[in-house]
């Protein structure tokens with residue numbers, strides 16, 4: 001049985017700050033001069049185990065309809081059925097009361113609309129029903145990377161900074177000091193709609209708002225209707241709107257003392273005024289007027305007004321409120337194979353599209369999330385059952401996943417059937433609750449008040465407030481999670497996917513709007529084999545300067561920067577071989593090819609030149625580095641020394657770590673710039689403090705913005721080393737306004753299949769040294785949806801290749817399917833460099 005990585009919440013991303021490898025480069029010339037393009041082995045070397053690798057062939061198969069339908073329909077139909085069972089189970093919880101989605105769903109909504117009590121009962125659910133135990137139940141859960149990564153004191157400092165602003169110089173200052181331009185445009189509530197609710201359309205203002213709301217279909221976003229409890233939800237959402245308008249943390253406007261400081265901006269003050277309207281069927285204009293009397297009219301959001309209008313109208317009747325937002329609905333797998341299953345031909349040869357189905361997957365893992373709704377921290381344990389042999393035979397084998405702070409969450413990868421329990425931090429035997437992972441129960445809320453009726457619960461919460469048993473911030477956290485819980489059920493019904501994020505999230509509709517500035521660009525992945533192109537000015541290094549010094553902040557000042565960049569031109573080329581670029585091109589185009597649509601995975605071959613590859617290998621294993629080698633020697637697992645990289649990582653985080661900053665040298669800096677081009681984001685976001693021109697002045701700006709990229713992580717896998725299936729995303733604190741997560745992961749393969757590294761130098765195996773040639777070490781996405789492959793997709797290491805995948809979906813949810821693994825290296829050495837890119841705003 002394998003051992004999950006202990007996931008201490010404090011094991012955060014600070015590590016990427018901790019080191020910067022130093023090196024000199026006198027030996028580079030001999031090392032690099034023999035590299036050439038052929039070494040990459042060209043296009044044909046690359047393949048996937050799944051049909052994704054056969055994309056080149058799809059064009060030829062386009063006319064093979066007959067063939068396809070006669071040979072494979074039967075199998076696919078069965079596959080589809082099996083898979084559908086799994087999907088079906090995922091929505092059972094939400095559909096237990098209604099066995100049909102369409103008409104039933106609407107009736108269900110109607111029925112529930114008025115009664116929060118019923119809503120709570122249904123949504124509260126019985127957690128441990130429908131336990132599904134799979135063959136893989138014994139496999140360990142592996143902790144996702146750290147959660148709650150922003151240290152509390154930093155969050156606190158930021159809030160205080162903003163508050164200072166309010167008190168001193170009104171909200172304008174606070175908005176500026178609260179962040180850079182993007183942050184100022186950030187609206188977490190963007191895309192939330194409380195206006196187009198038929199039964200509420202009473203005023204011309206609302207009718208206008210309805211007309212304004214366009215239905216977006218790009219990026220597979222569809223409207224999702226949600227229903228929320230009136231009082232706590234309105235308070236929470238109102239805080240989100242206020243926070244968006246004012247540029248502060250949501251909990252701040254929720255907190256009573258803070259509200260006092262905020263004066264007429266405070267949420268309590270505004271809600272009290274709204275309360276005065278209740279009972280007399282107020283109009284939207286009246287509500288808007290109240291908002292405008294507290295906030296500058298430029299900050300009055302129409303949807304915010306609609307929300308409060310619903311509140312005012314429903315207060316007397318106790319009815320819940322309704323809204324809509326967008327949710328990503330995963331397209332049918334047949335659309336992933338454009339040439340194999342062109343939609344017209346599916347119709348033309350008379351086979352319903354449903355017969356082309358996803359292959360059932362042999363891997364059953366998924367992400368889980370635990371939320372602590374109590375006022376005390378708790379510890380989460382994986383209960384791995386009884387030890388079957390050895391000196392501890394018969395004893396319970398429990399593994400600490402981590403501590404979950406009050407009103408915060410923690411994540412770990414799991415399998416159906418896994419048992420977890422939570423206990424007090426001081427006594428493991430003081431078990432507070434138990435959970436069993438099932439395909440439809442991946443998110444658990446530990447709630448000490450769970451068994452109380454709604455009335456009693458509210459009573460208890462009020463009492464806690466009165467007795468100062470919790471802070472206003474904790475109350476906000478609890479209520480925000482409850483809003484999230486309600487939304488997640490509606491999301492599940494709509495999308496059949498588990499909501500792993502915190503509602504609300506701004507979504508990415510694929511259009512070039514203001515939203516694009518607050519969410520990163522995403523390459524479309526409509527079908528496997530789809531090719532996009534991006535241009536980069538950051539050409540291949542085909543030779544290196546004698547001295548490679550680390551860069552300082554001054555080196556990034558515009559003059560220094562352009563000088564440096566042009567000084568490097570003599571070492572760079574659009575051709576991997578160098579020297580052949582007679583046109584002296586300053587830019588080159590690289591192809592981005594879709595290798596998986598769900599999850600969204602793309603690759604760029606020849607992303608790095610052989611010289612760059614060798615440079616990174618030198619950093620990893622050269623005379624000054626050797627860090628990842630140490631890493632792979634670590635054997636922290638208690639179960640027979642079986643190594644997995646998670647253990648090693650836990651270790652490296654307490655030692656130096658194989659992290660390399662972009663300031664390492666001009667080559668590494670160039671690779672980061674190229675990665676920014678691949679992501680289609682501004683490379684300045686990858687610097688320490690991005691300060692857009694309009695904010696650069698005489699004023700020294702407060703450090704409000706961390707770079708959106710972690711340091712490059714250099715990894716070395718020796719035979720037997722691997723990295724079990726995990727997610728790269730993180731779960732931000734519910735209190736964090738910007739909800740920053742690891743948005744995308746970029747893997748740069750340094751050694752490829754068949755490569756050897758001898759005396760630190762990479763080359764293709766000559767045949768003589770075949771025993772040292774890399775075998776295995778593929779990156780797998782075991783849950784990638786394909787029509788034929790039960791093991792998802794498998795990407796072979798290929799020197800210089802970049803693979804990028806998105807950890808989040810266009811609607812802001814985490815993409816559970818982005819789960820991936822580094823297969824065991826069978827032979828030789830795998831060198832990999834990772835770059836994790838975060839959402840564009842980190843507060």
Ligand SMILES: O=C(O)CCC(=O)C(=O)O
Pocket residue numbers: 723728747777778779780820821822823832834
């Ligand atoms: O080794 C691989 O192929 C994957 C590495 C990875 O997933 C990670 O470092 O997060």
Ligand SMILES: [Fe+2]
Pocket residue numbers: 726727728745820
């Ligand atoms: Fe990963």
